[in-house]
Amino acid sequence: MSQKLHDNERIKIESNFLRGKLVEGLNDNTTGAFIPDDVQLVKFHGLYQQDHRDYRAERKKQKLEPLYSFLLRARLPGGVVTPEQWLEIDRIAEELTDAGSIRITTRQTFQYHGIYKRNLKSVFQELKFKANIDSMFTAGDVNRNTICTSNPEQSELHTQVYELSKKISEHFLPKSNAYAEIWLDGEKVHETEQEPIYGNIMLPRKFKIAVALPPYNDVDIHGNDLNFVAIIEGQKIIGYNVVVGAGLGMTHGDKTTFPRLGDDFGFIAADKVIEVAEAVVTTQRDLGNRVSRAHARVKYTLETHGVEKFKGEVESRSGIKFAASRPYQFTERGDRIGWIKGIDNKWHLTVFIENGRILDYPGKPLKSGLVKIAKVHQGTFRMTANQNLIIASVPEAQKETIEALARECGLIDDGTTNQRKYSMACVALPTCPLAMAEAERYLPALVTDVEALLTKHGIGDDHIILRVTGCPNGCARPMLAEVGLIGKAPGRYNLYLGGNTNGTRLPKMYKENIDEATIITTMDELIGRWANERESSECFGDFVIRAAIVAEVIIASKDFHD
Numbered sequence: 001m002s003q004k005l006h007d008n009e010r011i012k013i014e015s016n017f018l019r020g021k022l023v024e025g026l027n028d029n030t031t032g033a034f035i036p037d038d039v040q041l042v043k044f045h046g047l048y049q050q051d052h053r054d055y056r057a058e059r060k061k062q063k064l065e066p067l068y069s070f071l072l073r074a075r076l077p078g079g080v081v082t083p084e085q086w087l088e089i090d091r092i093a094e095e096l097t098d099a100g101s102i103r104i105t106t107r108q109t110f111q112y113h114g115i116y117k118r119n120l121k122s123v124f125q126e127l128k129f130k131a132n133i134d135s136m137f138t139a140g141d142v143n144r145n146t147i148c149t150s151n152p153e154q155s156e157l158h159t160q161v162y163e164l165s166k167k168i169s170e171h172f173l174p175k176s177n178a179y180a181e182i183w184l185d186g187e188k189v190h191e192t193e194q195e196p197i198y199g200n201i202m203l204p205r206k207f208k209i210a211v212a213l214p215p216y217n218d219v220d221i222h223g224n225d226l227n228f229v230a231i232i233e234g235q236k237i238i239g240y241n242v243v244v245g246a247g248l249g250m251t252h253g254d255k256t257t258f259p260r261l262g263d264d265f266g267f268i269a270a271d272k273v274i275e276v277a278e279a280v281v282t283t284q285r286d287l288g289n290r291v292s293r294a295h296a297r298v299k300y301t302l303e304t305h306g307v308e309k310f311k312g313e314v315e316s317r318s319g320i321k322f323a324a325s326r327p328y329q330f331t332e333r334g335d336r337i338g339w340i341k342g343i344d345n346k347w348h349l350t351v352f353i354e355n356g357r358i359l360d361y362p363g364k365p366l367k368s369g370l371v372k373i374a375k376v377h378q379g380t381f382r383m384t385a386n387q388n389l390i391i392a393s394v395p396e397a398q399k400e401t402i403e404a405l406a407r408e409c410g411l412i413d414d415g416t417t418n419q420r421k422y423s424m425a426c427v428a429l430p431t432c433p434l435a436m437a438e439a440e441r442y443l444p445a446l447v448t449d450v451e452a453l454l455t456k457h458g459i460g461d462d463h464i465i466l467r468v469t470g471c472p473n474g475c476a477r478p479m480l481a482e483v484g485l486i487g488k489a490p491g492r493y494n495l496y497l498g499g500n501t502n503g504t505r506l507p508k509m510y511k512e513n514i515d516e517a518t519i520i521t522t523m524d525e526l527i528g529r530w531a532n533e534r535e536s537s538e539c540f541g542d543f544v545i546r547a548a549i550v551a552e553v554i555i556a557s558k559d560f561h562d
């Protein structure tokens, strides 16, 4: 007997190519929310319905409906915007969102938080008509924002991977006119709405693509369903290794869910990317699990059907045979904060933005500082997959001016330690409905404590890749960190140890459900041991495995939890 499909499948099929009852919902002034089916559907338009969790209990007490608002996630393959676009992005945040912030995400784009339903249409229209930016397919069961290495040094190669990520993004965009019709007042874009790739059922689950330019793994390939790793010969990209089926989310207590590293399917020529990507996407569309959403990502399709079967499907659908993988090496994945001169002779300034949250902070007016920079900057801004920002392609003559403005507003701060630069947290409270513990609001103080521990043990200049999330979905990729903290309950976290610095190994649980004080005492002991017992420049993640503090995770599959 066939199993009952997940209800989200019905919603997609009945939605009339993603329209649902969104127009009626927008016109309903009696609530700040959409009807439940449409709450799922708005995701395909780049929106999440949320409510401010700090006010939830008080509003309930007062018998008010939750304070509903929306998160909008922009579609920016490769994360690049012009200064003119930045000024509009900033203005819209200021005028039309409650949070007033621009939040750079771990997938190289930005989010607005706190848009009330009454302002939604204006945000969509201002973004599209003033900044030429949309939020199509940045969420939902489709290909999400395509990310690529943002290393500015190898400028020409960067341009190539950026162009490729844009091409991939365009290729997987919907043919539905719903977005234009609902948000942009009826501008018809496509003659036919039939979806050649997605059909009317879309994919079983979200789908993520990254393009990486070794030696940098700043996109963290093992967080994506599909990766193209550039193989470079003599300053030219000759093709890509294709890595399939990575993913980081899991559910506490459910051992059938797990993070997983991707499988290397092999090498393809540079001009075959779109065919192969489409074959991977349609294979997942047809083989992916539509009964259990917790098991619907490509990583589970590979586990269920086997890597060889999936790969065979991709080869027969694309008509392309994978060649043997070519060698490449990742050596790092953090952003190189500061100035770098590209081979194009332009300067690129990567600025560190804690948690990716751009706001005016006391003594650090980052948001207004970026506006001042955008008013004079002649290059572009590039968001990174580590929640930072690159002020890119600055001509020599402008370097001093940009540097002075960046210092004035705190975007350059010589006091920021490497530990802070290599730490990351997801959004979590107060907006994320799935958060079990704090992450973004906890990270700054946690880093201060870890900095003090490093100093105490005489290694203040060293750092550990530290990532915190409010739940096990893994949005700040803690399952690829040397130290990952995963929220379990308010103030309590599972502590994972043993990822490596280039992002190719999963950490393993060391302590479960510990409070913040225990995190610090545990880290004190471990950092002390690392300082005293490490071999030469051995990084923390390698040390905890060699010292048998945790076991190395070799196979990232069902036996992950053993």
Ligand code: SRM
Binding pocket: 048, 050, 071, 073, 104, 105, 106, 107, 108, 109, 110, 111, 138, 144, 145, 206, 208, 220, 223, 224, 246, 247, 248, 249, 250, 297, 356, 387, 425, 426, 427, 428, 431, 432, 433, 434, 473, 474, 475, 476, 477
């Ligand atoms: Fe995520 C869900 C925020 C990157 C795995 N993620 C969410 C939601 C939308 C909560 C929800 O479903 O209602 C969060 C909104 C919080 C808020 O208020 O902003 C959220 N995810 C984020 C962002 C903003 C985190 C950040 O601090 O930057 C990132 C936005 C990326 C983007 O621009 O598209 C973000 N999410 C990730 C990543 C990292 C990545 O892609 O490199 C992951 C792990 C990689 C992966 O997909 O395996 C990730 N998010 C999830 C999951 C678990 C998915 C799974 O199949 O295991 C969920 C929950 C779900 O989909 O049901 C989720």
Ligand code: SF4
Binding pocket: 426, 427, 428, 429, 432, 433, 434, 435, 436, 439, 469, 470, 471, 472, 473, 474, 475, 476
């Ligand atoms: Fe929310 Fe969990 Fe993602 Fe953090 S990891 S943003 S708490 S879904």
